[in-house]
Amino acid sequence: MPGKTLYDKLWDAHVVRDNGDGTALLYIDRHLVHEVTSPQAFEGLRMAGRKPWRVNANLAVPDHNVPTTDRSKGIEDAVSRIQVETLDSNCSEFGITEFKMDDIRQGIVHVIGPEQGATLPGMTVVCGDSHTSTHGAFGALAHGIGTSEVEHVLATQCLVQKKSNTMLVSVDGKVGPGVTAKDIVLAIIGEIGTAGGTGYAIEFGGEAIRDLSIEGRMTVCNMAIEAGARAGMVAVDDKTIEYVKGRPYAPTAEQWDAAVKEWNELHSDADAKFDTVVHLDAASIQPQVTWGTSPEMVVPVGAKVPDPAGESDAVKSDGMQKALAYMGLTANTPISEIKVDKVFIGSCTNSRIEDIREAAAVAKGRKVADNIKLAMVVPGSGLVKQQAEAEGLDKILLEAGFEWREPGCSMCLAMNADRLEPGERCASTSNRNFEGRQGQGGRTHLVSPAMAAAAAVAGHFVDVRTI
Amino acid sequence: MDKFTQLKAIVAPMDRPNVDTDAIIPKQFLKSIKRSGFGPNLFDEWRYLDHGEPGMDNSQRPINQDFVLNLPRYKGAEILIARENFGCGSSREHAPWALLDYGFRVIIAPSFADIFYNNSFKNGILLIKLDAEVVDQLFKDVAVEDGYELDVNLAEQTITKADGAVIKFDIDEFRKHRLLNGLDDIGLTLQHVDDIKAYEQKRSAQAPWLFV
Ligand code: SF4
Numbered sequence: 011m012p013g014k015t016l017y018d019k020l021w022d023a024h025v026v027r028d029n030g031d032g033t034a035l036l037y038i039d040r041h042l043v044h045e046v047t048s049p050q051a052f053e054g055l056r057m058a059g060r061k062p063w064r065v066n067a068n069l070a071v072p073d074h075n076v077p078t079t080d081r082s083k084g085i086e087d088a089v090s091r092i093q094v095e096t097l098d099s100n101c102s103e104f105g106i107t108e109f110k111m112d113d114i115r116q117g118i119v120h121v122i123g124p125e126q127g128a129t130l131p132g133m134t135v136v137c138g139d140s141h142t143s144t145h146g147a148f149g150a151l152a153h154g155i156g157t158s159e160v161e162h163v164l165a166t167q168c169l170v171q172k173k174s175n176t177m178l179v180s181v182d183g184k185v186g187p188g189v190t191a192k193d194i195v196l197a198i199i200g201e202i203g204t205a206g207g208t209g210y211a212i213e214f215g216g217e218a219i220r221d222l223s224i225e226g227r228m229t230v231c232n233m234a235i236e237a238g239a240r241a242g243m244v245a246v247d248d249k250t251i252e253y254v255k256g257r258p259y260a261p262t263a264e265q266w267d268a269a270v271k272e273w274n275e276l277h278s279d280a281d282a283k284f285d286t287v288v289h290l291d292a293a294s295i296q297p298q299v300t301w302g303t304s305p306e307m308v309v310p311v312g313a314k315v316p317d318p319a320g321e322s323d324a325v326k327s328d329g330m331q332k333a334l335a336y337m338g339l340t341a342n343t344p345i346s347e348i349k350v351d352k353v354f355i356g357s358c359t360n361s362r363i364e365d366i367r368e369a370a371a372v373a374k375g376r377k378v379a380d381n382i383k384l385a386m387v388v389p390g391s392g393l394v395k396q397q398a399e400a401e402g403l404d405k406i407l408l409e410a411g412f413e414w415r416e417p418g419c420s421m422c423l424a425m426n427a428d429r430l431e432p433g434e435r436c437a438s439t440s441n442r443n444f445e446g447r448q449g450q451g452g453r454t455h456l457v458s459p460a461m462a463a464a465a466a467v468a469g470h471f472v473d474v475r476t477i
Numbered sequence: 478m479d480k481f482t483q484l485k486a487i488v489a490p491m492d493r494p495n496v497d498t499d500a501i502i503p504k505q506f507l508k509s510i511k512r513s514g515f516g517p518n519l520f521d522e523w524r525y526l527d528h529g530e531p532g533m534d535n536s537q538r539p540i541n542q543d544f545v546l547n548l549p550r551y552k553g554a555e556i557l558i559a560r561e562n563f564g565c566g567s568s569r570e571h572a573p574w575a576l577l578d579y580g581f582r583v584i585i586a587p588s589f590a591d592i593f594y595n596n597s598f599k600n601g602i603l604l605i606k607l608d609a610e611v612v613d614q615l616f617k618d619v620a621v622e623d624g625y626e627l628d629v630n631l632a633e634q635t636i637t638k639a640d641g642a643v644i645k646f647d648i649d650e651f652r653k654h655r656l657l658n659g660l661d662d663i664g665l666t667l668q669h670v671d672d673i674k675a676y677e678q679k680r681s682a683q684a685p686w687l688f689v
Binding site: 132153154 | 511
């Protein structure tokens, strides 16, 4: 018998029963909850007279709607406020732990789970949010679910699942200096396309992935969904275990030892077979910038905006034309000539301490360019913010002309007051450049934190390795 | 969930790849804590000329006359044909809620994003994957014929065109069964309470740190 992939191991450890119809009932270890996708699920639970199956498996936090400016006056927008208050009241009614808006542990759901050790290797982790794939960085099986499934998990601690196909994306060799996890994952999406991973659980491997910190691996897994895969994952190694150790929800004493023993098995066997294997050469990856309205529309910073005339597939070429029109770009323009209006450093892709360090390293001793209307840094959690301030990063950024905000999703999707105006162009460290994502008519270019900071000081995109 | 057996209805075309859930229902409408009422804001940014916010009287808003669903010939459409990777992006179930509330029960495309695919079936929407060439032909058919209809039969797994031509489609047996019978997943799972408890007992002995 061939060996097992990491995905097989995680799957097998969680099958409650085989339904005999191509699906299995899969046990869920951790359920993360936020305010946007849960109200209808709690309402469903109430209407059916049901209770959460295992209340301690749930951890809730408001993140999408929270203001990133002074919070002492609460949330100004009435509709946003009701949604956050609904989460508060649902959590207190059902006894679910919630890090409320004024809690230092509050932050983006995908930042706080790992930060608290609520995400552990070997777990199944779900959340009503597509970027739940982030947690796969710990050798966990983690994916986003819809609201019906949120209710299903609350009521049964299980999900009805069909097994995915497996894909190994191996990034071989070492990346050059100045090339980050974000550039790696954008290059992967550029290679396999936004639907390339549909139906697959992707394992990211190879030397360049192993070389990444846990934060970097989270950045890569975060965007697995942008490659179409619900789940992305990385094998457990010493870095994973080191990262988890001592976190509030992590096991201790004998349980820690037993856990580590189990976690050390969480990698694909040498003779495991994947349905698909993709190789990328790390050394050839350059800092990336997206030019269009889908994350697969991405090029190296030294390149030009692609020309739809050169695309033979008619549907694709048409899609490129629409994207150029929306983005207000002309084919063949060098990326480095594209001027930027706003800069956003944050989101569950890039708002961890390392990301802020990267941005601050570029900002240090420099000034945000005059044509930049707003450059904002939004830490992923209250604890990230605290850490950054302890390191003096806030001062460096403020000195350079960046704004330093309170934690939350912010301008990643602009559900709160932070947004682009029509036609504004943004260098953003988030994960989606869809039409209207950061505000109606707003134009998003996805980049790494270092590249975003570089765009802020230059006023246009620039290869961070050259400044 | 409403069951789905058979539907003969007008077809509307959505001719662009990678239609994402932000486009299907923009984020400002996600602030609702209800499951219903999203239909008037389906494709809001493409459908209206102004910026939509929750609570607006949509009947008073300026319409984008060029947007496909605003063309009179597609009024009352319950079947949508689309291109690759329809429903990509966020996991918001508001997307299928909006499509359903608008009146769509069937969506045909070469491929769908995984989470959207799952969410749609849970709300009684039938998603049909067909080869890109077959879908392309449907786009051509719709373009030339006003009031173009298709007849979709789930039990038979067939789509019948007006001229009698039949297209077969594949679907997972479990999805078909649930949709044909309008079954509720939670109810089904709760028939296996003993299995869940047995799993928890066994697993908490092996890995007690997962059960604190
Ligand atoms: S930061 Fe953006 S992508 Fe991440 S959970 Fe928040 S809205 Fe979603």
